[in-house]
Amino acid sequence: MLDSFLTRAALAGVGVAVAAAPLGCFVVWRRMAYFGDATAHAAILGVALALSFQVPIFLGALIVALAMASLVTSLSGRNVAVDTLLGVMSHSALAVGIVAVSFLENVRIDLMAFLFGDILAVNRMDLLVIWGGAAVVVGLLSWRWSALLTATLNEDLARASGIDPQREKLILTVTLALVVAVSIKVVGVLLIAAMLIVPPAAARVFARSPEQMAVLAGLIGAASALGGLAASWQFDTPTGPTIVSVAAAAFVVCTVIGLVRQVTARG
């Protein structure tokens, strides 16, 4: 069954959607969109390092993403102008990463594949990494779910309940780096943040509880991955951006339905 590259691509897309959905909910609830961006952009530097030291790309991306996510987390606790600083770090990491990749002379690589993903080239090993990563992310988030939610609501409230908000932040940092590392092949570093944010934003319209939102986001993300794959096959468009476009369309449709429902409820 895994012999068809289309099947592998579909499984990879669904795997990323499953991993990104619950984490993406926290990114939305905690307003960490830029945080996701910075971490994802830093991963391209990890790709360059991995290629030059000849270690697996997943590993290089994971380590650099982890470093960036930890740096950003430690900054967000202090009273610095986080917004500007995140912007600086996010775009610098991307630029420096691309420059670093261009220095690699003896490796012929397709830069576009890392920026926008190369889902059709996913092999069995990639699938193992993606689904393994997704299992760890979903496992960690389910294990800490209530504590994470409480810490998201209010740090003092969490502390009074015996929860250490810093530890919960660490969980988010680790899972974010994991999601970034497993998503590079599927949507590329430029669009990982979109996979984190767009499906939960669409799911918000219909969700009545945090759990519903996470599950719905997973379904919307998976449907976008499959729909995007089909559309890119049909129209011969780059697959990663097509997946995100389908997710964006889903967001627009959901938002319009939500608005119509609001108006009819009032009238």
Place this chain on the structure above:
Amino acid sequence: MSLISCHDLTVRLGGSVILSHVSLSINEGEIVTIVGPNGSGKSTLLKTLLGAVTPAKGRVETADGLRVGYVPQKLHIDPTLPLPVLRFLGLPKPVARDAAMAALERTGVAALAGRQAADLSGGQMQRVLLARAILNAPQLLVLDEPTQGLDQPGSADFYRLIEDLRAELGCAVLMVSHELHVVMAASDRVICLNGHVCCEGAPAHVATAPEYRALFGTGTGGALALYRHEHNHSHDHDHDHAHEAAE
């Protein structure tokens, strides 16, 4: 027996000294209010007592297995987070629906059980937070400016509710406030804080203390007069009132 106490606490935040030489203790069943002007370290003191801030000097002692119910100053719930009130009460530990409903009933907001927490008004949210805080039958209720943003009748109602809850649950109450007269009428003991403990004691005593007047003036005297006649017993009082000049 003291539920929670601190001894010679000094707290620094970002290089500046917020609290110095603060000692206090909360006994079972009493209502203690910390009053003080803005920036006097009231919230920092609460956070230090709750373990959220580590003191530079001194220590906090807590009774073994103390159950604390905490009501934060304000809770902003991001509108992107769908969270029904009942589900909120079950965070972080799941609670039985009956127990959650009973707590909401007790604080007068049972009708809001199915509503989204992000849609609640400030006063409704405070009562939901209070319901959440009494779920684990606390020995100590800690409230940080619980009536901020409520109108006067609203906050008077809220403090009455707290007094009732204290009587029912037998818990001690520690709160921070700047609504002097309302709060003082509802307290057994008032601690006047301004980086250090300026004075403390029964409300009537504190209201007439020169340290308190120096901070708040005499403007609240009229409102207190009404109250003072019920409580004009003599009050044993043996701590010193050495008042350091404002640093």
